[in-house]
Amino acid sequence: xxxxxxxxxxxxxxxxxxxxxxxxxxxxxxxxxxxxxxxxxxxxxxxxxxxxxxxxxxxxxxxxxxxxxxxxxxxxxxxxxxxxxxxxxxxxxxxxxxxxxxxxxxxxxxxxxxxxxxxxxxxxxxxxxxxxxxxxxxxxxxxxxxxxxxxxxxxxxxxxxxxxxxxxxxxxxxxxxxxxxxxxxxxxxxxxxxxxxxxxxxxxxxxxxxxxxxxxxxxxxxxxxxxxxxxxxxxxxxxxxxxxxxxxxxxxxxxxxxxxxxxxxxxxxxxxxxxxxxxxxxxxxxxxxxxxxxxxxxxxxxxxxxxxxxxxxxxxxxxxxxxxx
Amino acid sequence: xxxxxxxxxxxxxxxxxxxxxxxxxxxxxxxxxxxxxxxxxxxxxxxxxxxxxxxxxxxxxxxxxxxxxxxxxxxxxxxxxxxxxxxxxxxxxxxxxxxxxxxxxxxxxxxxxxxxxxxxxxxxxxxxxxxxxxxxxxxxxxxxxxxxxxxxxxxxxxxxxxxxxxxxxxxxxxxxxxxxxxxxxxxxxxxxxxxxxxxxxxxxxxxxxxxxxxxxxxxxxxxxxxxxxxxxxxxxxxxxxxxxxxxxxxxxxxxxxxxxxxxxxxxxxxxxxxxxxxxxxxxxxxxxxxxxxxxxxxxxxxxxxxxxxxxxxxxxxxxxxxxxxxxxxxxxxxxxxxxxxxxxxxxxx
Numbered sequence: 001x002x003x004x005x006x007x008x009x010x011x012x013x014x015x016x017x018x019x020x021x022x023x024x025x026x027x028x029x030x031x032x033x034x035x036x037x038x039x040x041x042x043x044x045x046x047x048x049x050x051x052x053x054x055x056x057x058x059x060x061x062x063x064x065x066x067x068x069x070x071x072x073x074x075x076x077x078x079x080x081x082x083x084x085x086x087x088x089x090x091x092x093x094x095x096x097x098x099x100x101x102x103x104x105x106x107x108x109x110x111x112x113x114x115x116x117x118x119x120x121x122x123x124x125x126x127x128x129x130x131x132x133x134x135x136x137x138x139x140x141x142x143x144x145x146x147x148x149x150x151x152x153x154x155x156x157x158x159x160x161x162x163x164x165x166x167x168x169x170x171x172x173x174x175x176x177x178x179x180x181x182x183x184x185x186x187x188x189x190x191x192x193x194x195x196x197x198x199x200x201x202x203x204x205x206x207x208x209x210x211x212x213x214x215x216x217x218x219x220x221x222x223x224x225x226x227x228x229x230x231x232x233x234x235x236x237x238x239x240x241x242x243x244x245x246x247x248x249x250x251x252x253x254x255x256x257x258x259x260x261x262x263x264x265x266x267x268x269x270x271x272x273x274x275x276x277x278x279x280x281x282x283x284x285x286x287x288x289x290x291x292x293x294x295x296x297x298x299x300x301x302x303x304x305x306x307x308x309x310x311x312x313x314x315x316x317x318x319x320x321x322x323x324x325x
Numbered sequence: 326x327x328x329x330x331x332x333x334x335x336x337x338x339x340x341x342x343x344x345x346x347x348x349x350x351x352x353x354x355x356x357x358x359x360x361x362x363x364x365x366x367x368x369x370x371x372x373x374x375x376x377x378x379x380x381x382x383x384x385x386x387x388x389x390x391x392x393x394x395x396x397x398x399x400x401x402x403x404x405x406x407x408x409x410x411x412x413x414x415x416x417x418x419x420x421x422x423x424x425x426x427x428x429x430x431x432x433x434x435x436x437x438x439x440x441x442x443x444x445x446x447x448x449x450x451x452x453x454x455x456x457x458x459x460x461x462x463x464x465x466x467x468x469x470x471x472x473x474x475x476x477x478x479x480x481x482x483x484x485x486x487x488x489x490x491x492x493x494x495x496x497x498x499x500x501x502x503x504x505x506x507x508x509x510x511x512x513x514x515x516x517x518x519x520x521x522x523x524x525x526x527x528x529x530x531x532x533x534x535x536x537x538x539x540x541x542x543x544x545x546x547x548x549x550x551x552x553x554x555x556x557x558x559x560x561x562x563x564x565x566x567x568x569x570x571x572x573x574x575x576x577x578x579x580x581x582x583x584x585x586x587x588x589x590x591x592x593x594x595x596x597x598x599x600x601x602x603x604x605x606x607x608x609x610x611x612x613x614x615x616x617x618x619x620x621x622x623x624x625x626x627x628x629x630x631x632x633x634x635x636x637x638x639x640x641x642x643x644x645x646x647x648x649x650x651x652x653x654x655x656x657x658x659x660x661x662x663x664x665x666x667x668x669x670x671x672x673x674x
């Protein structure tokens with residue numbers, strides 16, 4: 001075990017995967033000599049060479065499309081999109097090609113690509129360095145969507161992603177790249193997909209979060225603990241595959257649900273969670289489901305702290321949910 | 326244009342080339358009719374592009390990768406894909422390797438390194454660069470060939486593919502069939518560029534424009550580009566100038582946007598007729614031999630159609646297969662529900 005930051009967890013996973021398997025290659029903008037604009041790929045090109053760590057031209061469709069080609073051959077490419085906000089030129093490659101190749105070819109041409117990309121607000125990034133649009137990808141059959149919130153999960157989920165057989169969008173909460181610290185197993189640490197993590201157990205209300213919202217929601221739960229509210233916090237870890245059982249079980253126990261995410265509320269991932277709870281846990285619910293989310297606006301620059309779910313907003317939602325009904 | 330230099334291959338091989346071109350043409354004729362009769366849902370004809378497709382396919386070696394668009398039926402035949410497998414895909418039946426999931430002509434054949442085609446334009450161009458890079462990385466001496474039309478040269482991934490291939494000197498042969506029409510948009514409205522081949526200049530590698538209706542020119546150009554790529558000198562763009570004699574697809578009516586005179590002019594440059602006349606002229610083949618050849622390919626097609634029409638649709642629950650290798654629980658729930666519906670007669674496959 002070593003104490004690492006979240007981004008160090010990412011870096012260690014990439015190092016270990018490349019060391020273990022020569023078919024793992026990394027490609028993206030500024031990831032080689034520069035080690036990535038956040039340094040997630042620091043030292044990789046030096047250790048593994050330019051053939052395996054490719055600085056690419058500035059074209060996201062090209063990065064993902066080239067990775068798809070490599071994967072069609074049978075390699076295990078890990079593509080970096082510098083910011084999730086810049087992924088849209090590659091949307092066609094992700095949605096029309098990567099996610100559909102296995103299906104449309106009857107299983108003949110699976111393409112296992114991992115796309116790593118920093119996402120989310122709180123770094124003074126304005127409209128185009130802050131967004132959370134996981135719902136666009138979670139609603140695309142054929143993709144997996146993974147969002148770690150701790151250094152150990154960053155490493156363990158990324159290693160699982162690289163050695164999985166399905167395409168994975170691996171979203172990294174850049175706001176907590178360096179503030180999230182924790183013990184990380186040194187070896188080939190794998191965290192399975194589809195298993196939510198119970199961050200803290202509670203009996204009064206279930207709080208669901210992922211990525212950078214997990215530490216914020218955790219603080220809110222800690223604050224409320226002092227007022228006698230025992231909130232259970234669940235880190236979903238992987239949106240696809242979703243640990244539906246864990247979500248339903250928790251609400252069957254607490255009877256109340258608060259869902260937290262940075263993305264806009266309307267048609268956000270929280271809507272799917274709420275629908276699942278309505279389908280599978282309606283008779284356990286004692287209060288309306290609450291969602292604490294970004295607003296249905298583009299992401300603002302100066303007022304970003306008012307846009308993002310805060311400890312206080314989450315706390316208020318939990319309180320209301322617990323006292324309702 | 327590159328000048329003709331006489332036969333590119335020995336005569337016995339040219340006879341096989343002619344037969345493959347004739348087979349492609351005859352499949353087209355039959356399938357257009359089958360669609361009109363309601364026996365096929367859709368079809369994308371290649372009529373007029375046989376020399377370009379067979380010429381390029383013939384110049385490739387076993388192990389080379391083909392990243393096709395949806396008009397590349399004669400390429401598949403040339404690469405050795407058995408006609409019944411192609412027909413099964415057109416019918417979307419239980420013998421279709423892609424399990425009836427795609428519209429006709431969107432096939433893929435792993436054993437032949439003929440990658441599964443999609444409908445979006447140009448997306449396969451950059452895949453070829455990744456395949457070429459990966460093959461070289463693994464020590465294979467092969468090239469990857471994306472097939473695309475004049476319309477695709479305006480697409481995002483024409484640019485990304487050309488640019489990435491240049492930067493990494495990837496062993497790619499970009500094969501553009503300039504068939505003059507992207508549905509209703511003529512070549513001159515697609516780009517102000519004087520030729521499509523000249524676009525390669527900006528990416529730092531050669532582009533050649535060739536007569537795409539002349540088998541020999543196509544074959545030679547692809548052989549040369551292939552050799553160059555494998556010498557490590559990088560990619561080449563080949564613009565094969567040809568003509569789509571038929572509609573864009575069975576859903577298209579070209580009379581809305583082009584003149585009969587234009588079609589007639591190109592019909593006089595028919596690539597099959599051209600090779601046939603050459604071979605007849607040299608005494609390699611008689612008109613009667615050609616008729617026999619035509620009858621043979623028609624019989625081959627007839628028997629493949631009969632077999633394809635005997636097969637039923639893919640098994641109903643296969644709708645849920647191959648989305649993910651390890652499917653999420655929500656999809657497994659849907660599969661279970663579907664199976665219950667089948668049992669209860671709510672859904673009747």
